[in-house]
Amino acid sequence: MIQLMSVNFDDYIPNWRTQLETIEYNVLVVVREGKVRYEINGEDIIAEQEDVLYIPQSTRRSGGNWKDTSHQKHTILFTLDRQEPTGIPFLDAGRFMKFNLSHIQYVYRRCERLYEEMRGGKSYRTMICQGIMQELIGMLARELEKNELAPSKRNYADTIKSYLLEHYREPIEIDRLAKLIHRSTSYAAALFKEVYGLSPIRYMHQLRVLEACSLLLHSDMTIAHIAHYLGYYDTSYFYRMFKKHTGLSPSDYVQQDDRSDMSMLFT
DSSP states (O other), X not given: OEEEEEEEEEESXXXXXXXXXXXXXXEEEEEEXXXXXXXXXXEEEEEETTEEEEEOTTOEEEEEESTTOOOEEEEEEEEEOTTSOOSOHHHHHTOOEEEEOTTHHHHHHHHHXXXXXXXXXXXXXXXXXXXXXXXXXXXXHHHHHSOOOOHHHHHHHHHHHHHHHHHTTXXXXXXXXXXXXXXXXXXXXXXXXXXXXXXXXXXXXXXXXXXXXXXXXXXXOOHHHHHHHTTOSSHHHHHHHHHHHHSSOHHHHHHOSOOOOGGGTTO
């Protein structure tokens, strides 16, 4: 059904561009940082952080950096057996789509794993890559099946998310989040979970644990220092939260041989 052609990771490439052409394959684009501009069948499309694009075969497409800035994105090129439908509505429709996903951090990690597997030569590589790709397509299809959210709900949820991204190291109170959108605490918590699939507090812990993973690998801070830096003034509580989200203790995470598979995070 799905045949992978290539998986790429564009990491802040200066002067990145693709020529205008009618593509003979399908492209899945997942933007991590910055903005990228595409021309899709004569229409200008700007994609930014957390946007996902599906560009189907036979699309007239070109692309380039947005306003001379660079970006990070994953691109997956694949073909489909056109002799029979896939059963995935957005693939079978063959139309360009741009959308967001609730669990974008998980999607980033699956794209990372797919990129690494495609570049490696380990046994069962083809089977593993096919499985990851099918998972990504399934996640997109499931997301598109959800009922359309009212714009006001999306705006409220995005306001809360933006606050959490800026203040996740600080103590977070639901009352404070509710005041941001001038709604009750129960409404704010339920709304965020409806849009993003998890509670605001769980999302805060996930942000902290993700930052902890980076600090454990790329800094000389002690575990106790990292815990305090991230707002966990009880180191044993930090240990419990880290293991809850990653399945590993901080020490085991540092010592493991293969940290490329981040799929255990945020489950």
